[in-house]
Amino acid sequence: MLSSDMIQLMWIGLLETLYMTVVSTFVAYIIGLPVGLLLYVTDKDGIKPHTAINQIVGGIVNILRSVPFIILLVAVIPITRAIVGTSIGSTATIVPLVIASAPFVARVVESSIKEVDRGVIEASLSMGASTLQVVYKVLVPEALPSLIFGAAIATTTILGYSAMSGFVGGGGLGTIAINYGYYRSQSDVMLVMVALLVLIVQIFQEIGTWISKKCDKRIK
Amino acid sequence: MYCTLKGPYRKIWAKQGGTTKQIALVLDEFIKDVFFAQERRTNMSKSPIIQIQNLNKTFKSGENTVMALDNINISIERGEIFGIIGLSGAGKSTLVRCINLLEKPTSGRIIVDEQDMTKLSERELRKARQSMGMIFQGFNLLMQRTALENVCFPLELAGVPKSKAKIRAKELLEVVGLTDKENAYPVQLSGGQKQRVAIARALATNPKVLLCDEATSALDPTTTQSILALLKELNQKLGVTIVIITHEMKVIEQICHRVAIIAESRLVELGTIDEVFRNPKTTAAKKLLYPQGEHVEKFTGKGKFLRLVFDGSSTDRPIIANMVLKCGAPVNIAFADTKNIDDKIFGHMIIQLPDNPATVQRMLNYLDEEQITYGEEE
Numbered sequence: 001m002l003s004s005d006m007i008q009l010m011w012i013g014l015l016e017t018l019y020m021t022v023v024s025t026f027v028a029y030i031i032g033l034p035v036g037l038l039l040y041v042t043d044k045d046g047i048k049p050h051t052a053i054n055q056i057v058g059g060i061v062n063i064l065r066s067v068p069f070i071i072l073l074v075a076v077i078p079i080t081r082a083i084v085g086t087s088i089g090s091t092a093t094i095v096p097l098v099i100a101s102a103p104f105v106a107r108v109v110e111s112s113i114k115e116v117d118r119g120v121i122e123a124s125l126s127m128g129a130s131t132l133q134v135v136y137k138v139l140v141p142e143a144l145p146s147l148i149f150g151a152a153i154a155t156t157t158i159l160g161y162s163a164m165s166g167f168v169g170g171g172g173l174g175t176i177a178i179n180y181g182y183y184r185s186q187s188d189v190m191l192v193m194v195a196l197l198v199l200i201v202q203i204f205q206e207i208g209t210w211i212s213k214k215c216d217k218r219i220k
Numbered sequence: 221m222y223c224t225l226k227g228p229y230r231k232i233w234a235k236q237g238g239t240t241k242q243i244a245l246v247l248d249e250f251i252k253d254v255f256f257a258q259e260r261r262t263n264m265s266k267s268p269i270i271q272i273q274n275l276n277k278t279f280k281s282g283e284n285t286v287m288a289l290d291n292i293n294i295s296i297e298r299g300e301i302f303g304i305i306g307l308s309g310a311g312k313s314t315l316v317r318c319i320n321l322l323e324k325p326t327s328g329r330i331i332v333d334e335q336d337m338t339k340l341s342e343r344e345l346r347k348a349r350q351s352m353g354m355i356f357q358g359f360n361l362l363m364q365r366t367a368l369e370n371v372c373f374p375l376e377l378a379g380v381p382k383s384k385a386k387i388r389a390k391e392l393l394e395v396v397g398l399t400d401k402e403n404a405y406p407v408q409l410s411g412g413q414k415q416r417v418a419i420a421r422a423l424a425t426n427p428k429v430l431l432c433d434e435a436t437s438a439l440d441p442t443t444t445q446s447i448l449a450l451l452k453e454l455n456q457k458l459g460v461t462i463v464i465i466t467h468e469m470k471v472i473e474q475i476c477h478r479v480a481i482i483a484e485s486r487l488v489e490l491g492t493i494d495e496v497f498r499n500p501k502t503t504a505a506k507k508l509l510y511p512q513g514e515h516v517e518k519f520t521g522k523g524k525f526l527r528l529v530f531d532g533s534s535t536d537r538p539i540i541a542n543m544v545l546k547c548g549a550p551v552n553i554a555f556a557d558t559k560n561i562d563d564k565i566f567g568h569m570i571i572q573l574p575d576n577p578a579t580v581q582r583m584l585n586y587l588d589e590e591q592i593t594y595g596e597e598e
Contacts, residue, residue: 120362122322124373128347128350144364217366
């Protein structure tokens with residue numbers, strides 16, 4: 001069976017994974033939410049169409065989204081070093097995680113906002129709402145259930161990315177799975193890691209779905 | 221003089237030195253002043269609240285441009301209920317959106333309450349929109365807000381403090397008869413209730429104009445009646461000018477004072493309901509009035525076919541029955557389409573006369589006597 005040292009290691013790994021995932025998701029939303037809104041608002045069918053801004057921002061988002069995470073992880077090491085001082089450990093991993101997931105979050109946000117009924121936006125404009133008022137009084141509150149559901153998807157995706165960072169010493173459950181489960185062929189450790197990751201994804205997804213439903217006033 | 225003279229009067233008085241002649245001059249000036257002030261006041265209240273002048277709107281779709289509105293000129297008076305009717309695709313929805321500039325006119329002027337909407341800055345336009353309410357076919361309520369919060373919404377936009385907004389919103393929900401639903405979310409309301417919330421919301425900022433874009437088209441007939449009754453009541457109570465866009469003749473008949481008919485991007489007829497319904501001049505108008513077609517089939521058979529036109533003046537007498545009794549010969553009613561508007565009957569009827577020239581002549585004489593307009597059908 002697993003030694004108590006191993007269990008201790010796994011416990012720390014679990015905490016590191018949760019730390020990376022939650023902090024990265026949070027920072028990714030700080031960047032991705034406004035970018036997603038900007039993409040929606042400046043779209044040619046948006047409330048304030050602006051082709052240049054839309055194409056430049058959209059272009060950057062697409063470029064970042066098209067680089068596979070495992071490559072981005074290595075490619076941004078100089079940036080990571082410049083910000084954190086090291087490229088190893090869970091705090092350092094937050095940098096590539098944010099760079100990779102913020103554009104993803106922006107697209108998820110954009111697609112949630114697109115679900116808001118055009119008529120409601122038109123009605124608010126007819127009442128004299130400014131662009132900013134439409135954004136924070138109509139778009140965000142009306143899309144909230146969908147935004148929360150999207151956040152659950154983003155969190156689980158970021159969790160998956162964080163495990164990948166184990167290959168370059170990113171810390172967390174991924175590192176344990178690769179160092180012990182893969183390099184040392186300890187299949188019992190690998191099994192526990194996979195089970196833990198599956199469990200965490202389930203929990204995040206369920207919580208997200210539950211809150212999303214709970215706050216949706218369209219459900220009777 | 222027992223009173224002190226002001227401005228121009230004092231000047232005239234001083235210049236002339238103060239004789240009877242001057243008193244007359246001063247009085248004259250005074251009367252002119254009073255008269256013109258009065259006239260200005262009446263002009264002000266009589267000036268149309270909405271003036272649409274030479275309005276054009278084109279849409280670009282790929283290479284070609286589509287003409288949505290072609291040189292529209294309409295004046296809408298203060299306090300009236302003005303109907304704009306047309307078949308779908310005629311451009312009437314674009315027209316109403318041009319009034320509050322949700323659609324930007326390609327050319328032409330939109331003057332609302334003496335303000336040229338097309339010349340306003342964005343900030344001024346937002347301010348102007350706050351004095352215009354709008355309701356829609358799809359209600360367009362905020363789904364994540366309660367009825368009360370929905371009514372508060374335009375007040376929040378206008379910067380009214382929350383507590384004040386709440387009081388006003390409660391008043392408005394009472395006006396539309398939804399006091400018990402203030403904490404209900406739109407999903408818990410029926411179509412008619414949603415439209416009532418939307419009306420309350422549109423009226424929250426005390427607008428001078430209420431624009432209705434197919435506001436009853438998604439509602440069943442009974443609910444349509446109650447919403448129309450509410451609009452009529454609000455028009456009378458608050459004096460709010462109402463512009464109604466619809467494709468339903470019933471809506472126009474029921475509450476509008478005047479009507480404009482839009483067909484293929486053009487304004488084809490405009491007048492009071494009576495005028496337009498009694499004597500539709502254009503085929504577009506006839507198509508709307510008689511959606512089943514002017515006559516359903518080609519009439520065959522012996523005997524003349526006669527089209528009788530009812531213009532609202534001759535309805536309290538049983539014309540056809542009297543004619544049959546008087547002339548002693550039956551007629552065949554081949555087609556009839558009449559409607560009751562304000563207790564007068566408008567419409568037309570096609571009858572087949574007997575195959576007997578003498579009886580036909582008697583019948584035509586009778587119709588002449590009764591002053592019924594008729595014409596022979598092919």
